Amino acid sequence: MRTDSPVTISRYDYQPYPYDIQAVELQFDLDSESSQVLIRFEAHSKGPTPTPLILDGEELKLLSVSLNGVLLPTTDFKAEENSLTLYPKQTKNIVEIVSVCKPALNTTLMGLYVSGAHLFTQCEAQGFRRIAYFPDRPDVMATYKVVLRAKKAHYPILLSNGNLLASEDLEAGYHQAIWEDPFPKPSYLFALVAGDFDVRSKEIQKASGAKALLQVYSDKGDYANTEWAMQCLENSVRWDEQRFGLELDLDRFMIVAAHDFNMGAMENKGLNIFNAAYVLAHPSTTTDSSYQAIEAVIGHEYFHNWTGNRVTCKDWFQLSLKEGLTVFRDQEFSADMQAQGLDGVEALSARAVKRIDDVSILRSAQFPEDAGPMAHPIRPESYEEISNFYTATIYEKGAEVIRMLHTLLGEQDFQAGMREYFARHDGQAVSCDDFLDALDTIYRQRGPEYTLETFRRWYEQAGTPTVAVQLDYDETQRSATVTLTQRNPAVGIETRHAHEKPPLHIPFRLGMLNAQGQTQAFSLDGQTHTDVILNLQQSSQSWHLSDLRERPVLSLLRQFSAPIKVEYYRSDAELSLLAQHDPEPFARWEAMQLLLTRHLLAAEHSARQNRPVLLQTFLALIQDKTLSPAYLARILSLPSERELLEQTRPMNPQRVVQAKRTLQQDLGLGLAPYWQELYQYHQQSGAYQSDALSAGKRALKNLALNYLAAAGVSTALQLALRQFNDANNMTDQLAALSVLVHYAPPEHKQAALEQFYTQWQHKPLVIDRWFSLQACAPDTDTEKVRGLMLHPAFTLRNPNRARSLIFQFCINNLGAVHTQAGYSFWAEQVLALDKLNPEIAARLARVFDNWARFELPIQSELKAALEHIAAQTQLSANVREIILKALTL
Numbered sequence: 089m090r091t092d093s094p095v096t097i098s099r100y101d102y103q104p105y106p107y108d109i110q111a112v113e114l115q116f117d118l119d120s121e122s123s124q125v126l127i128r129f130e131a132h133s134k135g136p137t138p139t140p141l142i143l144d145g146e147e148l149k150l151l152s153v154s155l156n157g158v159l160l161p162t163t164d165f166k167a168e169e170n171s172l173t174l175y176p177k178q179t180k181n182i183v184e185i186v187s188v189c190k191p192a193l194n195t196t197l198m199g200l201y202v203s204g205a206h207l208f209t210q211c212e213a214q215g216f217r218r219i220a221y222f223p224d225r226p227d228v229m230a231t232y233k234v235v236l237r238a239k240k241a242h243y244p245i246l247l248s249n250g251n252l253l254a255s256e257d258l259e260a261g262y263h264q265a266i267w268e269d270p271f272p273k274p275s276y277l278f279a280l281v282a283g284d285f286d287v288r289s290k291e292i293q294k295a296s297g298a299k300a301l302l303q304v305y306s307d308k309g310d311y312a313n314t315e316w317a318m319q320c321l322e323n324s325v326r327w328d329e330q331r332f333g334l335e336l337d338l339d340r341f342m343i344v345a346a347h348d349f350n351m352g353a354m355e356n357k358g359l360n361i362f363n364a365a366y367v368l369a370h371p372s373t374t375t376d377s378s379y380q381a382i383e384a385v386i387g388h389e390y391f392h393n394w395t396g397n398r399v400t401c402k403d404w405f406q407l408s409l410k411e412g413l414t415v416f417r418d419q420e421f422s423a424d425m426q427a428q429g430l431d432g433v434e435a436l437s438a439r440a441v442k443r444i445d446d447v448s449i450l451r452s453a454q455f456p457e458d459a460g461p462m463a464h465p466i467r468p469e470s471y472e473e474i475s476n477f478y479t480a481t482i483y484e485k486g487a488e489v490i491r492m493l494h495t496l497l498g499e500q501d502f503q504a505g506m507r508e509y510f511a512r513h514d515g516q517a518v519s520c521d522d523f524l525d526a527l528d529t530i531y532r533q534r535g536p537e538y539t540l541e542t543f544r545r546w547y548e549q550a551g552t553p554t555v556a557v558q559l560d561y562d563e564t565q566r567s568a569t570v571t572l573t574q575r576n577p578a579v580g581i582e583t584r585h586a587h588e589k590p591p592l593h594i595p596f597r598l599g600m601l602n603a604q605g606q607t608q609a610f611s612l613d614g615q616t617h618t619d620v621i622l623n624l625q626q627s628s629q630s631w632h633l634s635d636l637r638e639r640p641v642l643s644l645l646r647q648f649s650a651p652i653k654v655e656y657y658r659s660d661a662e663l664s665l666l667a668q669h670d671p672e673p674f675a676r677w678e679a680m681q682l683l684l685t686r687h688l689l690a691a692e693h694s695a696r697q698n699r700p701v702l703l704q705t706f707l708a709l710i711q712d713k714t715l716s717p718a719y720l721a722r723i724l725s726l727p728s729e730r731e732l733l734e735q736t737r738p739m740n741p742q743r744v745v746q747a748k749r750t751l752q753q754d755l756g757l758g759l760a761p762y763w764q765e766l767y768q769y770h771q772q773s774g775a776y777q778s779d780a781l782s783a784g785k786r787a788l789k790n791l792a793l794n795y796l797a798a799a800g801v802s803t804a805l806q807l808a809l810r811q812f813n814d815a816n817n818m819t820d821q822l823a824a825l826s827v828l829v830h831y832a833p834p835e836h837k838q839a840a841l842e843q844f845y846t847q848w849q850h851k852p853l854v855i856d857r858w859f860s861l862q863a864c865a866p867d868t869d870t871e872k873v874r875g876l877m878l879h880p881a882f883t884l885r886n887p888n889r890a891r892s893l894i895f896q897f898c899i900n901n902l903g904a905v906h907t908q909a910g911y912s913f914w915a916e917q918v919l920a921l922d923k924l925n926p927e928i929a930a931r932l933a934r935v936f937d938n939w940a941r942f943e944l945p946i947q948s949e950l951k952a953a954l955e956h957i958a959a960q961t962q963l964s965a966n967v968r969e970i971i972l973k974a975l976t977l
């Protein structure tokens with residue numbers, strides 16, 4: 089634990105590393121208590137006179153250092169807490185260092201650590217320095233040859249990046265494996281795995297005709313649960329070949345599931361290590377949304393092989409270069425998979441479902457971040473702890489920025505830009521500007537007014553822009569002027585020198601309907617359109633549209649063409665019309681959300697008076713036979729409490745919880761017979777089917793069940809109980825249990841929870857869900873959570889378990905966590921986690937960094953809890969950065 093004063097790293101401080109390092113050799117003597125590591129590399133000074141050679145190292149026990157074959161006395165090097173400095177006399181040097189680390193004591197899950205009976209590594213961003221002394225920065229790229237030695241009985245399988253060169257038995261029950269990765273890579277992509285696993289293998293033929301071996305490693309006994317992962321991996325390989333023209337560059341590609349893991353997964357070259365939650369799947373234990381998440385994460389890590397590994401980041405300020413781009417790629421992969429085999433309107437609607445889910449995540453996680461003390465551009469200007477910058481902004485807003493580029497260039501030119509990027513930078517560590525330059529070269533070929541100059545500001549400016557829309561319709565001319573005005577106010581740290589920022593390049597997709605809900609064409613610049621992208625590049629711009637037969641109803645920001653907020657007043661009637669008729673499915677969903685949000689946030693009496701328009705719109709949607717069940721389930725769902733909270737000013741959690749409860753009840757009661765009918769109609773008999781259509785039916789049926797239960801309809805709990813007992817898949821079983829946990833009388837609820845626990849106690853990923861459900865139950869308070877923490881199945885050390893109970897309670901149980909007891913519980917858990925795993929603790933610390941936007945007295949109570957954390961002397965750099973930034977704004 090570090091207690092020194094915070095060090096801020098600035099983007100402008102970048103200095104190239106003074107040495108070239110081409111080939112790294114590593115030898116591991118693996119043991120869970122104590123592993124010995126020998127690292128050997130050549131370091132060639134870039135300049136004519138050698139400078140000190142500074143290596144990173146953390147929590148390593150240094151055994152020996154030799155330079156050019158000579159063992160150095162301790163006086164000839166400087167070993168400090170987090171670094172080792174050598175003083176070479178010549179420009180070409182061979183460095184050899186032996187050190188020891190302690191995997192079993194490593195609770196941070198960074199570096200080399202123990203999970204179950206296995207050993208894993210996690211090196212991004214700065215974990216390699218916990219394994220060996222080395223310049224642990226992404227612009228130092230080398231090939232790696234790795235020798236792994238261990239007791240064969242403990243660790244029969246030994247894996248590292250690249251190709252297996254040899255494996256052999258050694259004496260005294262030991263064995264070794266030698267791996268070589270021919271592609272130069274930064275240290276953050278190094279990985280090793282040791283243990284005993286089930287392996288699923290599949291040989292495939294690549295587009296070029298060459299063969300490749302795909303493998304998924306899981307705990308013994310989990311073989312049956314890796315079929316979906318293998319399928320997703322193969323689909324990923326195919327998709328990258330077909331859509332991006334990018335082929336797998338290795339003979340062998342491995343995925344390994346780990347039960348203790350800080351994030352979703354890690355793209356180590358040829359050896360992806362995954363949180364088991366994003367690998368293991370079986371209908372009886374895995375929900376439909378988890379199946380989708382597994383597909384997305386497997387795609388994401390696989391796609392990193394080109395966007396991240398073949399071309400990597402020059403420094404960590406460029407993180408979005410790989411993450412934003414790779415999230416964009418995984419989103420497109422999932423959308424293409426969902427739309428597979430469909431055409432026309434159906435394909436559009438399937439893609440829209442994915443878009444809706446992604447935008448909901450952006451709004452509930454990234455928009456708040458962009459309005460709080462941690463607000464940062466997708467390319468940050470400074471950081472204290474890089475692991476705090478693996479954020480929704482870098483990932484999700486980063487992906488939105490890439491999507492806007494895709495919108496501006498179109499698929500063909502975007503792909504041409506990607507080819508240009510790889511032609512220029514394959515094998516290099518580069519910057520976001522390098523990527524933009526490659527795309528800009530293609531874009532400029534269209535003509536002098538086409539440039540990404542203004543667009544680049546998205547990489548410099550934090551905050552969610554607001555675009556106000558103004559429509560001036562001229563009835564006599566049958567024409568209209570649409571004016572878009574953007575605002576980019578200071579956010580986060582910028583507010584200290586409050587200034588309005590320059591305008592961004594915002595692609596704003598727009599369409600028009602007439603009063604009957606039909607598409608209304610219009611002329612713009614002499615061409616007829618039904619849908620157009622307006623390129624807003626100045627603070628305010630107007631477009632003149634003609635040949636409008638009547639006053640148009642505007643369909644705005646179609647497909648969510650930019651990560652912004654729109655300001656434009658439309659009446660309930662207009663929103664209802666759009667919700668029923670907009671041919672663009674994203675904007676159609678959006679109209680319904682706006683209408684619902686307006687009613688949820690209106691004063692209670694006026695909201696209740698206006699229920700009829702909601703009920704009528706819902707009814708029309710339910711009866712619209714052209715909508716897919718998956719889409720219908722989205723459009724009939726209320727916005728999440730967290731999204732709603734963002735829109736109350738000052739933020740008032742209890743009001744949001746209450747409003748949502750009341751509206752759910754009203755919609756449930758008002759449409760009860762229709763919910764009943766939907767529930768029956770989408771009930772599926774026979775064997776479980778995993779396809780998108782069946783999953784959509786389950787989502788819709790379970791939504792209907794929820795409305796019925798919320799309304800207190802007498803049969804709802806019986807239906808839920810029957811579904812709970814009869815379900816042949818986890819989606820249905822968990823949905824039913826959720827209804828019981830929310831609405832059943834305590835005895836029934838408790839019995840169902842116990843039954844579920846008994847049934848699934850040996851499946852940790854299912855038990856995570858069991859904890860989550862209880863964490864979010866309306867009658868759960870801190871005492872209840874503390875009780876659950878005493879359950880034998882609970883442990884703070886396993887991040888998935890900590891997330892399922894503590895994070896779920898603090899993030900999603902708004903009613904219960906927003907109490908004095910809730911705040912002290914939160915602070916207490918941040919501190920407890922910080923002793924074990926600072927990265928996870930810092931994520932929990934972020935939950936209330938938005939304290940200043942709450943109403944009183946919440947604001948001052950939260951502030952006191954933050955100050956309590958800040959007053960501790962032993963904080964990690966991770967938690968300290970979050971808490972101090974939250975308190976100084």
Ligand code: TRP
Binds near residue numbers: 411
């Ligand atoms: N690069 C990984 C991804 O986006 C995620 C990652 C970053 C990570 N840091 C990590 C995973 C630390 C585990 C632990 O896919």
Ligand code: ZN
Binds near residue numbers: 410
């Ligand atoms: Zn990633």
